[in-house]
Amino acid sequence: MSSTLAASRGTHAGGAAQAGLRRGSSVLPVLPWSGSVLKQPKQQQPQQRRTAAAALSGRRQRRAVRAVAAPLAPEVSASEHTxxxxxxxxxxxxxxxxxxxVQVELKTGEKVEKEDESPVTVADYGAQALVAWSLQHAFPGxxxxxxxxxxxxxLRTAEGAVMLARITALVNEALAVEHPQVAPLTPGEVADLVDSGSSQGGGQGRHWVLDPIDGTRGFVGMRQYAVCLGLLxxxxxVLGVLGCPNLPQYAITADDCDEGQAARSFSDEAVGTMFAASKGQGAYAGPVFGGMPRQRIFCNDILAPGEARYMESFEARHSNHGLAMQIADEIGVELxxxxLDSQAKYGALSRGDASIFMRFPDASYREKIWDHCAGVAIIEEAGAVISDALGNPLDFSQGRFFPDLNGGIVAAxxxxxxxxxxxIRKIRGLPPREQQAEQ
Structure with a gap:
């Protein structure tokens, strides 16, 4: 067993039993939280307000967050998807x-470049193999x-043999922690598990949808990332689970979005969040290395626009930040x-850290269903709404890619x-939706 895996197991022991987290001298309930309520002077222009707010320290913003009490459920209620x-x-x-x-041990030689230029690490493959193994183990036959x-x-080429051996070793180390009775897997078995993710999905039958590491650039950059698993x-x-090892269990600030989050996850029991939801049963959160998430969470829809915060992708190449700011200005958002990277944004929205997530990628980009499936289940059960850029529901029945999304995705x-x-309709010069329906 690697020393890192063993250390992480010890660090988070007993985390699931906590109903609250001790931060300094205060004991705070885990989830959910309302958004920040820092207001800037009304006479300032939008960009000036943002600059002034950004200058505030993360410490001050964190003090301004108000905890919102929520019932602590003994376990997720029984349903057909329990x-x-x-x-x-x-x-x-x-x-x-x-x-x-892997994140804290990541070496430059252990990553390659895919055709779409997103970095891939051995952890991507290893995580996919472990999820496939775990699902096969849970549903034998x-x-x-x-x-x-x-x-x-x-991985099956001669050039990929070294990487496959490294992946196999990591997979077996993880299995030794959680399932010590299981015989070590061979490189061939690990490759077969990775290839079990080749389903085309569609509108018939049951399909698991996995992004083994969503936010791979965040993963390599030691920022936020998520292991995302949904079910169609x-x-x-009908259900979704997000594992966010670097996401705090308290309301995030800008400080939690930058580099250096990986090291904190090993030393701070309040870092590392799991989100889970199934249709009609609500959304829940808890420690990523605890038991079933038990804290019921809700989005926060009581904030005025001037008190609301919006989220967007860390990388400007993933979304049009200028358009997002224009929309925020139009609706009166001041903060x-x-x-931050990955579907961790969906988790943050579902518990009230922010009120909005906007994503407007380049027109040539085709959105993949695994980048949103798990997060959609969680935010919808938490009371939020998600659609394409013109208000149409997301269609997961068309295979591995979404059909046209009219320029982006909005969750709020x-x-x-x-x-x-x-x-958006005003900025694009379109008639209001009600007027269009009448026509």
Missing amino acids: VELHAAVEAVRLASRLCQA QPLSMVAEEDAID QEGEV PSLR TPSMHRAIMAA
Whole structure:
């Protein structure tokens, strides 16, 4: 067993039993939290307000966050997807353990470049293999249809043999922690597990949807990332789990979005969050290395636009930051954006850290269903709304890619979502949605 994996196991022991987290001299409930309420002078222009707010320290912003009490459920309520939800949480936890260990040990020689130029690490492959193994272990004898990001084509070549050996070692180290009775896997078995993510999905049957490491640039940059696993049934999202090893269990600030988060996850029991939701049963959060997430969470729809915060991708190449700021100005948002990687944004929105997430990629980019499936389940069960840029629901029934999304994706609390849809139509010179419907 690697020393890093063993250390991470000890650090988080007993974390699931905590109903609150001690930070300094205060004891705070874990989740959810409202957004910040820092207001800037009204006479300032939007960009001046953002500059002034950004100058405030993370410490001051954190003091301004108000805890919102929520019931502590003994466990996720029983539903037709209870077994699948438990299996998904276990699979994501297992993969998160490997990812956490690899992130702090990541070496330049252990990453390659894919055709789409996003960095891929050995953890990407290892996490996918572990999720596939865990689901097969949970449902023996059942065929596994999994729509996932990676395949083992490069790993099966002579040039990929060294990387495959490294992945196999990491997979076996993680299994030794969580499943010590399991015999070590061979490189061939690990490659087969990676390739089990080749399903095309679609609107019929049941398909698991996996992004083994969402936010790979954040992963390599020691920022935020997430292991994301969702389940489609007849083309509809019925559950989702997000493992966010670097995301604090308290409301995030800009300080939690930058580099250096990986090291904190080993020393701070309040860092590392798991989100889980199944259709009609609510959204929950808890420590990533605890048991089932038990804290019921809700989005925060009581903030005025001037008190709301919006989120966007850390990388400017992933979304049009200028358009997002224009929309924020139009609806009266005054606080600067939070920029962080991965579907961790969906988790933050679902517990009230922010009110809005806007994503406007280049027109040539095709959105993949694994980049949103798990997060959609969680934010919808937390009371938020997600759609394409013109208010249409996301369609997961068309295979591995979404059909046209009219320029982007918007997730927000109900009131903020309505305001954003109106702002987008105004900026694009389109008639209000009600007027268009009458025509």
